[in-house]
Every structure is written in structure tokens, then in C-alpha cells.
Amino acid sequence: MADIHLQNIVKIYGISKNQKKRRGIFSKEKELPAKRAVDDVTLTIPHGSFTVLVGPSGCGKTTMLRMIAGLEEITDGKIMMADIDITNLDPGDRGLAMVFQNYALYPHMTVRENIEFGLVNARIPRFEIKERVDHALDVVGLTEYAMRKPAKLSGGQRQRVALARAIAKYPECFLMDEPLSNLDAKLRSEMRTELIQLHEELKSTFIYVTHDQIEAMTMGTNIVVMNEGKIMQQGTPTEIHNDPNCVFVAQFVGDPGMNIVPVADYQVGFRPRDVEFDCAVADDDHVILRCNVKSFENHGSEFLYQLDTPEKIFVKEMSKTQRPLTDMLTVRIHRKNLYVFGRDGKRIYVNEEVGKAYAEFKRHWQPV
Amino acid sequence: MQSLRDIGSRYNDLQDAADELKAALRKCKNKEERGHLRQKLTDKKQELRRFKASLAGQELQAYKDYHMIRREIKRCEMLKRFDKTGSKVFRVINPVYIYMFPAAFHSVFFTLMPFIFMIVGAFFKLDLVDIKSSKFVKLWNFYMVLVRDDEFWRAFGNTFLFAVLTVFLLMVVTVLMSSWLSKNTKIHNIAQTMIFTPHISSMVAVGILWVLMLDPQGIINQILAFFGIKGPNWLMDSRTSLFSVALVTVWKSIGYYCLIIIAGLQSLPKDVYEAAKLDKAGKWTILRKITLPLLTPTLSFVFIMKFINSFKSFAAIDVMTQGGPQGSSMVLGYWIYNAGRVKFNYGFAMVGSIVLTIMVAACTALANKGFKKED
Numbered sequence: 010m011a012d013i014h015l016q017n018i019v020k021i022y023g024i025s026k027n028q029k030k031r032r033g034i035f036s037k038e039k040e041l042p043a044k045r046a047v048d049d050v051t052l053t054i055p056h057g058s059f060t061v062l063v064g065p066s067g068c069g070k071t072t073m074l075r076m077i078a079g080l081e082e083i084t085d086g087k088i089m090m091a092d093i094d095i096t097n098l099d100p101g102d103r104g105l106a107m108v109f110q111n112y113a114l115y116p117h118m119t120v121r122e123n124i125e126f127g128l129v130n131a132r133i134p135r136f137e138i139k140e141r142v143d144h145a146l147d148v149v150g151l152t153e154y155a156m157r158k159p160a161k162l163s164g165g166q167r168q169r170v171a172l173a174r175a176i177a178k179y180p181e182c183f184l185m186d187e188p189l190s191n192l193d194a195k196l197r198s199e200m201r202t203e204l205i206q207l208h209e210e211l212k213s214t215f216i217y218v219t220h221d222q223i224e225a226m227t228m229g230t231n232i233v234v235m236n237e238g239k240i241m242q243q244g245t246p247t248e249i250h251n252d253p254n255c256v257f258v259a260q261f262v263g264d265p266g267m268n269i270v271p272v273a274d275y276q277v278g279f280r281p282r283d284v285e286f287d288c289a290v291a292d293d294d295h296v297i298l299r300c301n302v303k304s305f306e307n308h309g310s311e312f313l314y315q316l317d318t319p320e321k322i323f324v325k326e327m328s329k330t331q332r333p334l335t336d337m338l339t340v341r342i343h344r345k346n347l348y349v350f351g352r353d354g355k356r357i358y359v360n361e362e363v364g365k366a367y368a369e370f371k372r373h374w375q376p377v
Numbered sequence: 378m379q380s381l382r383d384i385g386s387r388y389n390d391l392q393d394a395a396d397e398l399k400a401a402l403r404k405c406k407n408k409e410e411r412g413h414l415r416q417k418l419t420d421k422k423q424e425l426r427r428f429k430a431s432l433a434g435q436e437l438q439a440y441k442d443y444h445m446i447r448r449e450i451k452r453c454e455m456l457k458r459f460d461k462t463g464s465k466v467f468r469v470i471n472p473v474y475i476y477m478f479p480a481a482f483h484s485v486f487f488t489l490m491p492f493i494f495m496i497v498g499a500f501f502k503l504d505l506v507d508i509k510s511s512k513f514v515k516l517w518n519f520y521m522v523l524v525r526d527d528e529f530w531r532a533f534g535n536t537f538l539f540a541v542l543t544v545f546l547l548m549v550v551t552v553l554m555s556s557w558l559s560k561n562t563k564i565h566n567i568a569q570t571m572i573f574t575p576h577i578s579s580m581v582a583v584g585i586l587w588v589l590m591l592d593p594q595g596i597i598n599q600i601l602a603f604f605g606i607k608g609p610n611w612l613m614d615s616r617t618s619l620f621s622v623a624l625v626t627v628w629k630s631i632g633y634y635c636l637i638i639i640a641g642l643q644s645l646p647k648d649v650y651e652a653a654k655l656d657k658a659g660k661w662t663i664l665r666k667i668t669l670p671l672l673t674p675t676l677s678f679v680f681i682m683k684f685i686n687s688f689k690s691f692a693a694i695d696v697m698t699q700g701g702p703q704g705s706s707m708v709l710g711y712w713i714y715n716a717g718r719v720k721f722n723y724g725f726a727m728v729g730s731i732v733l734t735i736m737v738a739a740c741t742a743l744a745n746k747g748f749k750k751e752d
Binding site: 078099100101102105106107109110111112113114115116117118126127130133145174 | 646648649651652653654655656657658659660666669670671673
């Protein structure tokens with residue numbers, strides 16, 4: 010099976026002399042500081058997985074994808090596909106297909122020619138090309154649009170053509186660079202389910218880049234959370250959501266992210282959903298918070314309240330009626346729903362320390 | 378010691394009084410009273426100056442600040458008044474006419490009137506020195522030029538040949554050149570500049586330079602002789618003269634057209650090229666199947682314009698061949714000049730001009746139609 014291994018991948022921008030920047034006529038040339046877009050990343054992408062690279066913009070996820078595709082030079086490191094070193098192969102020889110954010114269809118060719126182009130260049134016999142194109146068009150449901158030019162298609166249809174172009178190549182691996190970000194919200198969720206189905210049908214590896222954590226959580230089977238060129242955590246959606254290993258992942262995943270409260274030498278976090286309302290009975294396993302409400306958001310079937318505290322704390326209630334903003338809010342958090350992080354943002358698993366942090370948190374926040 | 382706010386109010390009072398006096402002075406017609414008011418105004422100004430002189434340090438700074446604020450307010454008021462008058466004026470006169478005037482003036486007096494004069498003049502045997510002795514000759518000019526003059530038809534054919542030659546040569550050279558030059562490194566930038574230089578220099582200078590170079594004993598024939606080739610007598614041979622002139626015109630305009638095509642190349646979407654790379658397309662395939670088709674709108678526009686423009690070529694012919702041996706490089710533009718300014722047959726020249734105008738108009742109309750279809 011063709012797992013993809015990235016070994017100590019590094020990408021540094023701004024070391025070549027051509028990239029000197031000059032602003033204005035009289036200002037001196039100054040060299041851009043070298044920036045590590047991808048910083049020593051080692052990663053294994055298992056065959057057949059739906060891997061989602063997710064992170065805030067500028068975290069290096071697209072750069073990494075483009076390096077796998079061969080569109081970006083690799084400063085240091087190695088990319089292996091099964092046991093073949095593909096680091097220095099041409100993009101066309103890697104057996105990959107890519108779907109771009111703004112489709113990148115050839116505007117002067119019809120849909121059929123768009124899909125054929127790569128196959129013709131790969132010197133595939135004509136009867137097979139016809140078969141593959143028909144199959145790909147069938148998969149995306151665009152058979153009757155085969156003779157149209159991309160300019161005459163809607164955004165969703167163009168994205169499907171780009172998908173078909175990838176499918177027809179029968180690639181080892183699909184690379185997708187935010188393919189849904191140019192579509193409107195409804196179409197996006199439709200395409201999301203279609204992509205999941207496609208993945209199940211084709212059973213090949215998908216590598217999907219997005220900054221939208223909802224997309225990542227719903228589609229991926231293997232999620233890689235990145236920040237500042239480094240991998241923060243890799244795992245299934247459930248692992249990422251329920252067992253974050255650092256503050257960044259905890260705050261990045263979820264809508265809104267985890268509430269983080271600094272307490273003594275620790276940072277304690279809990280999810281907005283994991284609270285009970287109107288429960289003032291104190292015991293050893295619960296912490297009780299009493300606060301004023303600063304603002305609220307109406308999500309239809311649930312309400313999101315922001316508490317009036319120096320840290321941003323949100324709580325979510327599954328209810329159709331809104332509480333009056335003047336009332337104090339009493340919420341109870343169970344001990345098992347608390348996550349404890351160190352000062353450096355790393356998760357703490359040691360039981361004693363967790364207990365200490367819990368006690369501190371209770372002492373600071375529970376009203377006497 | 379006054380508080381800073383007091384300084385402000387005193388300053389403003391004094392200034393207000395001064396401004397009132399100024400307004401009164403502007404309205405006043407009576408001479409005696411004017412003198413009186415002027416005296417008062419100078420007094421107020423004196424007082425203000427004395428007040429300023431009495432301040433120091435922080436107070437002076439406050440005074441200056443108040444002064445600046447007042448000036449700023451005045452400026453804004455003035456601008457508001459300006460806007461108001463502007464909108465008032467433009468409500469009456471549509472500004473379009475004002476903007477249009479220079480261009481309209483130019484086209485009426487330098488294009489439209491000569492055009493009409495040309496059409497009328499074509500029916501006369503014109504004498505520009507003594508215009509009253511011109512004779513109305515009906516269609517005699519047309520008859521002489523279109524039926525009796527072989528050289529005219531030759532020039533007519535040559536014009537087309539010249540245009541086709543230039544455009545063809547230019548297209549091949551510029552497309553290759555610009556696909557090489559479109560990168561943005563130092564060498565490419567220097568090469569771009571060098572290629573662009575001939576476009577800035579005048580056609581006459583370029584022509585003289587090339588006359589020297591294309592001389593039978595000139596540098597080009599010397600180089601050819603070095604390789605054992607006997608070069609033709611470029612400009613003096615009726616077989617090569619038109620081609621030589623076309624070559625020079627092309628050489629001069631390579632830079633300009635390269636620049637346009639490079640701009641076109643750089644505006645092509647980048648991700649399409651990346652997609653092509655992933656589609657295993659080689660360099661040649663990319664140029665043939667991606668770049669050229671995507672560039673077609675730019676290319677066709679540029680070269681149709683060049684085609685039409687090269688109907689009007691004159692300077693190169695005038696400097697290099699003067700219509701060439703036995704009229705072999707005679708084009709319409711030069712024929713018109715020859716008929717009018719050399720042989721003083723203005724009637725003939727006007728007929729030639731009419732033919733040229735019709736040619737250009739027809740080609741432009743065709744081109745416009747073609748471009749409209751593409752949209």
C-alpha cells in the first residue's frame with residue numbers, strides 16, 4: 010500500500026537573492042528575513058485515509074500540499090511514497106491529481122478536453138481515454154455538459170469538472186487545496202457529502218487542505234492540525250475534539266473553541282457545551298461558576314452566552330428560550346470535562362498535577 | 378498668568394472682530410468710511426500682534442495651536458463653498474462637454490475638415506498656390522489614377538504585401554521573444570530594455586542606420602561574406618527592397634509589441650500552468666496547447682492593429698528607398714506623398730488618399746466584427 014511519508018520536511022522562504030524587496034525609489038534594498046513556512050515536519054499519511062490538513066491561514070498547510078504535489082521546491086527533507094523517493098520527481102510523474110481552490114480549468118477547452126488533456130499527455134491509448142473520461146463524467150454527474158466550455162458552467166459545476174479531471178487520472182492520491190471555499194454555503198455542504206461518498210467509492214488517499222474546522226471534522230478520517238509550520242496534533246476527529254494535546258488545538262477545534270482559564274501555574278479548559286445550567290449544588294466532582302452575562306448569540310436551537318469575565322468564556326445552552334440578560338448565570342462543570350494544560354500550552358496528563366489544578370480552579374472561581 | 382483657554386477665547390474674539398471688519402470693508406463703497414474701517418482693522422491687527430508678543434512658552438504654543446485650528450476651519454469652509462459653486466456650475470453645464478472640447482476641436486479641425494477637403498478636392502484639378510485657378514474636372518482624377526496609372530496598382534499590391542510581411546515576421550519573432558523574456562530576472566530585464574530601445578528612437582535615424590548596414594559593402598553583407606554567402610544588394614534590388622524595409626520596421630517595433638505580449642503573458646492565470654504541470658505537459662505542449670490559445674485574444678488584437686497601421690507606413694520607405702528601384706517598394710503612403718508633394722498633382726494624391734482611407738476603414742470594420750463575435 011502506498012502510504013505517503015514526509016520525513017523532516019522544511020520549507021524556507023526568502024533566502025534566495027531574487028526575493029529582495031524594495032519599497033520606494035530611495036529606500037535601501039533590504040533582505041527579507043527567512044521564514045520557515047514548514048518547519049521540520051514528519052508525517053505519515055496512511056493509504057486510503059481522508060487526511061485533512063487544517064490550521065489558521067499562513068500555517069503552511071497549503072505549502073505542504075504543494076510540496077507533496079511537486080509545485081513547490083523542498084528546502085530540506087524527503088517525501089516517500091511507499092518505498093519510492095518522490096522528492097525530486099516532476100509533478101506529472103508522481104501519480105497524483107490536484108484540485109485547486111479556483112478550479113484552474115483550461116478556459117479555452119471544453120469539459121471533455123479539460124479532462125482528456127492530462128491523459129493525452131500521459132500517452133494513454135485513445136479508447137481508454139474515452140472510457141476513463143466517460144466514467145469520470147458519470148461519477149460527477151456532468152455527462153451532458155461534456156461539450157461545454159468552463160465559462161458556461163456554474164461554480165459548483167466547475168468544481169465538479171476539476172474533480173472529474175482528477176478522477177480520470179486514477180491517481181494514487183487526490184490533493185485538494187481548499188476546493189470548496191469558492192462555493193456558497195449550501196452548495197458547500199452538498200459537495201462535502203459528495204466528496205465523502207467519492208472517497209468511499211474510490212478508496213484512494215485524499216489529502217485535503219482547509220482552514221475551516223467544520224469541514225475538517227465532518228470529512229476527515231485523519232486530521233492533522235497545523236500551526237506556524239508545525240504539526241500540533243494528528244488523529245481522528247473524535248480524538249482531536251475530545252482529547253486535544255495542547256491549548257492551540259483545543260481552542261482551534263469546536264465552535265466556539267474551548268474556554269481557557271489561566272489558574273496559578275496551569276491553564277484549565279472546558280468546552281462551552283459541557284456545562285450544566287442552574288445547578289448550585291456543590292460537591293467534590295463539580296465546580297460552580299456564577300457570572301453576569303455580557304452578550305449572547307441566538308443559534309436557533311441553542312443559545313451562546315458570553316460571561317462577563319476578563320477571560321473570554323462562552324457557555325452554550327440547548328434551549329429555545331432566551332434567558333434574561335440581567336440575571337446571574339449559574340453553571341456547573343463536571344471534573345471529567347476539565348482539561349488541564351501547562352503554562353507552555355502542553356496538555357498535562359499526570360493525575361496529581363491535574364488534581365492540583367482542579368483545586369486551584371475551584372478555589373479561584375467557585376463563589377463561597 | 379492666564380489659563381490656556383482664556384488665550385483661545387481672547388484670540389478668537391480678536392480674530393472675529395478683525396474678520397467682521399474685513400467683511401464690512403469689502404461691502405463698503407464710501408471712500409471716507411473705507412479709510413476709517415481700514416484704520417480700525419490695522420488697529421485690531423496691531424492688538425493681536427501685541428497680544429502674541431506678550432505670550433511665551435506654553436502659552437505661545439497654545440496661541441499657535443488656536444491659530445492653526447482657525448485656519449483649518451477656514452480652509453474647510455472655503456472648500457465647501459468651492460464644492461457648492463462647482464456643483465452649481467455643473468448642474469447647468471454638463472461637464473462632459475468641457476472634457477470633450479479639446480478632442481472634439483482636434484478631430485473637427487485636423488481630421489474631419491481635411492477629410493471633407495480631400496473628398497471635394499478629388500474632383501478638381503487643384504492648384505494650392507493660386508486656389509482660384511483650380512478647375513472642376515469631374516471624375517478625371519479617378520480615371521487617371523485608377524485606370525491609367527499602373528504604378529498606383531503596384532503600390533496598392535505592395536501595401537498589402539508589406540503589411541502581411543511585417544505582421545508575419547513580427548508575430549513569429551515577438552511571440553518567441555516574449556515567451557523567453559517574460560521571466561523576471563536581471564538578464565531578462567536587461568534584454569527587455571535593449572529590445573525596447575529602437576522603439577524610442579526615430580524612424581528616420583533607424584532608417585539611416587540600416588541604410589548603412591544594408592549597403593552592398595555594409596556590415597551585413599560583410600558578415601555574410603565571412604560565411605561564404607554573397608549577400609544581395611538589399612535596398613537596390615527590386616526583388617529584396619520591400620522585404621528589407623519590412624525587416625527594418627519589424628526590428629524597430631519588436632520591443633513595443635514584446636512589451637504588450639509580455640504584459641498579456643503575465644496576466645495569464647498561474648494555477649492553470651500548475652494544473653498543466655500536474656497533467657504531465659512538457660514545455661512545448663504548454664506553449665502550444667495552453668499559452669497560445671489563452672493569448673489569442675491579445676495576439677489577434679495586437680496584430681490586426683499592426684496590420685492596419687502598416688498601411689500607413691511612410692517614413693521608412695522615404696528614408697531607405699524612396700519607393701525603391703522601379704517602384705518595387707512603393708506603397709500607397711509613399712505614392713500619395715510622391716503624387717502630391719513631388720509631382721504636385723494634388724488631385725491624384727487625394728484620390729490615392731480616398732482609396733487608402735477606404736482600405737483602412739474596411740479592415741477596421743472587419744476586425745471589429747471579428748472581435749465582437751469573440752465576446
